[in-house]
Every structure is written in C-alpha cells, then in structure tokens.
Amino acid sequence: MVSSTGMNKAARSLCLLLLIILFPASFRAAPVQETAPNTLGFEFQEHRLRNGLRVILSVDKRLPLVTIVVAYGAGTIREQPGQEGLAYLLENLMFRGSENISPLQHIGFVQKVGGDLNAMTTPDRTQFFETLPSNSLPLALWLESDRMKSLAITPAAIEITRTDLIREHQERLASDPSLGGFAWFDALLYPDDFYGHPLINAGDGMKALTEKEILNFHGTYYVPNNAVLCIVGNIDIAGTRELVARYFDTIPPGYGVPPLPVPVFRQDGEVVRYLSDILASSSGFHLGFRFYPLQTGDAYSLKILEYLLLKGDTSRLRHRLLRRDLTAHHLSGGLEIRGGVLGLKIFCLNNNADMVERAKKAILSEIDRLGRNPVSPDELAKAKKLFKMDYLRSQSTNLGRALFLVDAALSGKPMNFLGEELDKYMKVSPPNLMGLINRHFTPQNRVILELGKK
CATH class of the missing domain: 3.30.830.10 (Metalloenzyme, LuxS/M16 peptidase-like)
Structure with a gap:
C-alpha cells in the first residue's frame, strides 16, 4: 500500500517535470556573475557610535605605530558668501586649546611621545591626523575627543589665530606672486556662491568674520555626526572599540547638519x-x-x-x-x-x-x-x-x-x-x-x- 505522503511527493515531482518541459526558460540556471578582485590588500571594520560618529578601524602590525585621522565635513564649500577663510580659521583654532588642554598643548603632547601631526582644509572637509607609538593611542583619542567636545573659541584665540594666518599668507604671496592667480582661477572655474571659495584669498573675508559666525560654523559642522574617525596601525580591534566608546560616545551630536549646497554654475561659453x-x-x-x-x-x-x-x-x-x-x-x-x-x-x-x-x-x-x-x-x-x-x-x-x-x-x-x-x-x-x-x-x-x- 502506498502512503498518502508518497503519493503527494510523486504528484509534486510530476508537476515540476511538466512545468520544466512547458516553461524551460523559467528554470534555466542563473548566469554566473563575475566578481571583481579585491585589490585592497587589507581589511577594515566600520561602525557608528550612538552620537553618529562614524568609526573605521584597520589593523597593520608591521610597525608599533598607529595613525589617527579625524575628518569633519567642514570645508570651504560650507562657508556662506563673504565668509572666505572661515573653514581655514577653524582648522587652526582647533589647536588653541579645549577644556582640559592648553593652547598648542595638543602639539606638545604628540611630539613628546615621538609622534607627528598635521591638518588640512579642502573644499569639502577639514581633517586632522597624527601618527605616534601604538601604546599612545589613548592619549591621541583623549586629545581628539576633548577638542571635539569642548573647543575653547575665545575672542583672544580668534584674533591671535586670524592675525597669524593673514600675515603668513601675505608673506607667501610676497615670496611667490604667482600664488595670487590660483584663487582668481578657482573663482572663474567654479562660478558658484559656494564652490569657488578660496582657502583664504587676500584675507578680507577672514578679517570681517564675527565671533558669532565662527561659533555658528563650529557648532553646526564640528559635531560627531558630521565626522569620521579612522584608526590604522598596530591595534587590537576589541580594545580599540572600547577606547573609542569611552572617549567619544558621550559627546552630544549636532542637530540639523545641512547637506552640501547644490552647485549652480553660470557660464554660457569659454x-x-x-x-x-x-x-x-x-x-x-x-x-x-x-x-x-x-x-x-x-x-x-x-x-x-x-x-x-x-x-x-x-x-x-x-x-x-x-x-x-x-x-x-x-x-x-x-x-x-x-x-x-x-x-x-x-x-x-x-x-x-x-x-x-x-x-x-x-x-x-x-x-x-x-x-x-x-x-x-x-x-x-x-x-x-x-x-x-x-x-x-x-x-x-x-x-x-x-x-x-x-x-x-x-x-x-x-x-x-x-x-x-x-x-x-x-x-x-x-x-x-x-x-x-x-x-x-x-x-x-x-x-x-x-x-x-x-
């Protein structure tokens, strides 16, 4: 006697065979997708903290060193018309002290352990980076988190930094007159209220900046949910994640970080x-x-x-x-x-x-x-x-x-x-x-x- 279960299986098999015969195209094997080779040669992990900070970690144990990069979406494109030089000014104010760190002490701490550091502002970001012995990673994270959380933007710090930057820029222009043409050219190539902003230009925009404008720019863009923290080097992933959470997780997020402005280029011919x-x-x-x-x-x-x-x-x-x-x-x-x-x-x-x-x-x-x-x-x-x-x-x-x-x-x-x-x-x-x-x-x-x- 054949069980009902066996009959059901036989019926299903027969139905499937008939479907394949009647509609063969529906049952063709899917073509094999060619997979592009992975050419990075290294691995990385990515996660976000509760405040929106994006964290990227990558292990490289060849040397007992670690590199930390903190990048904010705070480049010259974010400046309003007439605010030329604001993003560059903020980059330099980031070294003028915070709640637990005196002016320029950030530099001294890194150099004291044999590390080096730098920063740069581009049209779409401002980033800070340091390389130091891997056992000094907690120091670097403390320094970066302290200025992310409590940068000291005072009238005195603004004036000292602004004066120094304008003087240095004027000295560069005097030594190489061709530098003046680069800002002119950028304004022509990107005829838009935001995308053609120079880093500093002649310094007139920076001179006219008010304390309120500087504080508003910092409060809007120097926030965890507008930043990326990347750590590469001789690290332990689990331990590094704990350190990052300890130093950065309690920093409040910003609110209403605006998207990049949509460029509007007005040019009819050459x-x-x-x-x-x-x-x-x-x-x-x-x-x-x-x-x-x-x-x-x-x-x-x-x-x-x-x-x-x-x-x-x-x-x-x-x-x-x-x-x-x-x-x-x-x-x-x-x-x-x-x-x-x-x-x-x-x-x-x-x-x-x-x-x-x-x-x-x-x-x-x-x-x-x-x-x-x-x-x-x-x-x-x-x-x-x-x-x-x-x-x-x-x-x-x-x-x-x-x-x-x-x-x-x-x-x-x-x-x-x-x-x-x-x-x-x-x-x-x-x-x-x-x-x-x-x-x-x-x-x-x-x-x-x-x-x-x-």
Whole structure:
C-alpha cells in the first residue's frame, strides 16, 4: 500500500517535470556573475557610535605605530558668501586649546611621545591626523575627543589665530606672486556662491568674520555626526572599540547638519581673463575644465585621462610642451574634487606671450585628438600601470590607508565594494575616454586665466 505522503511527493515531482518541459526558460540556471578582485590588500571594520560618529578601524602590525585621522565635513564649500577663510580659521583654532588642554598643548603632547601631526582644509572637509607609538593611542583619542567636545573659541584665540594666518599668507604671496592667480582661477572655474571659495584669498573675508559666525560654523559642522574617525596601525580591534566608546560616545551630536549646497554654475561659453600684475617679468596661464553633473563611470575615466595627459615625463602634455615643442618651462596640474564636482586644472609657465598661445593651442589640440581618435592600447596600458602603482602606493602606509578610507567614507562610496574600485579604473576603455571628452570638454566648461603681459 502506498502512503498518502508518497503519493503527494510523486504528484509534486510530476508537476515540476511538466512545468520544466512547458516553461524551460523559467528554470534555466542563473548566469554566473563575475566578481571583481579585491585589490585592497587589507581589511577594515566600520561602525557608528550612538552620537553618529562614524568609526573605521584597520589593523597593520608591521610597525608599533598607529595613525589617527579625524575628518569633519567642514570645508570651504560650507562657508556662506563673504565668509572666505572661515573653514581655514577653524582648522587652526582647533589647536588653541579645549577644556582640559592648553593652547598648542595638543602639539606638545604628540611630539613628546615621538609622534607627528598635521591638518588640512579642502573644499569639502577639514581633517586632522597624527601618527605616534601604538601604546599612545589613548592619549591621541583623549586629545581628539576633548577638542571635539569642548573647543575653547575665545575672542583672544580668534584674533591671535586670524592675525597669524593673514600675515603668513601675505608673506607667501610676497615670496611667490604667482600664488595670487590660483584663487582668481578657482573663482572663474567654479562660478558658484559656494564652490569657488578660496582657502583664504587676500584675507578680507577672514578679517570681517564675527565671533558669532565662527561659533555658528563650529557648532553646526564640528559635531560627531558630521565626522569620521579612522584608526590604522598596530591595534587590537576589541580594545580599540572600547577606547573609542569611552572617549567619544558621550559627546552630544549636532542637530540639523545641512547637506552640501547644490552647485549652480553660470557660464554660457569659454571664459578668458587676464591678470597683468602677476608674473610681471614672465608669462603663464591657468587652464581648466569643470565636470558636472557626471554620468556613471565618468570619475574613473577622468582619472585615467589625467594620467594620459599629465602624469609621468612621457604623458602627452608634459612630453609635448616640455620636451618636444619647448613652449613651457613649468607644467603642473591634475584632477580635483569639490563635493560632487570635478575639475581638471593645468598651470603653465612660459617665457613670453607667444609661447603662452602656442602652449594653449597644444593642450587643446591633444585633448581634441583624444576625443577624435582612440588612444593606443600601449599608451593606455602605460597610463593605467602608472596609476595602479600610485593607487597601491598611497595605501602602503598607515596614514595613506587612513586617508583613503576617510575619503571613501566622506565621498559616499559603498565601503563594502572598495576592493573592486581599482578594477573599475582598469576597465576604462578608449570609447569611454572619447565619450567623456566629447560630453564635457566643451567651451561652456572651459576657463583660461592668462598671467603677465600680453
């Protein structure tokens, strides 16, 4: 006698067989997805504290050292019109003392244990980093948490810091007059109320800042839920998580951190301007392209294009201007990111106005050639090889790895796919480059600032 259970199984099997015969497409095996190789060469962990602080930890036991990076989404893009220099001022005020630390004592504590430290402000962030013996990790976390929680912004600290920064900037301008052109150029390349802000410019904006503006900026952006803490080095993950929680978990979060402003660029055609009072004894120019909005994959293509044009002695522009045509005696530049906007900036120094014209035409000609004719496999492979070396080298130190992870976090990249990022650069093709150039390298996105006498 056959049981009812057996009959049910047989019936189900027969039904399944009939379905496969009648609808074979529905039962085909799913295609195997190719998985991009993980090229990071290191592991990391990420978590958030209750106050919103984003914490990234990565172990590297090669040396008894640890690097700590604290980055705030508090760059120059966050400044209001007329507040130029505010983000840079706050960066320096962060060393002027807090509840338990005297002015400049933060520097002394780190240097006393054999460590070094620095800070920098960019358009979209301000970050602080220190490398010191790994057994001094609690010291570094105490220092960073104390100024995150209780920075002492006093009228005296503001005036001392502001005066020092403006004086140092004026001294740099006096020693290298060409520096003044960079702020002018940025304002032209990013014609927007926020994205074209200079770090300090002539100092007029910084001079006019009120204590209230400074306190409001600090209270809005120097908060845990607008920050990333990254620790890389000879650490124990469990113990480090406990230390981080002990020092940072009780810091109150900020409220209403605004999103980055949406850029509005007002430019109908190519912009060409002249500054005759800079480089009075020679000539030169800035040339740049702005890229916004970007399509998927454009950022990877732009990075490879940067290497084709500017990186290495045999790159197209360096070879042509400095070695073949001899139209320039200095050429520098590269790709930069300001929020979701990318820019390719080129700075060139020439002997006279005639050489300026020839160099400009050569640059535009090389870009045009890349847009019309596919780059050769050998040239593309060479650029990718150089980029890959730089990409991997940048992650070979504790500081380089920490900055890489912080950049990924603040840029909104999916952290669980970082290991596949290099493969995306390596897959950039000649059609990708040609499409990019034809879409973005237009007069509406191009700016030229000439320096010196015509």
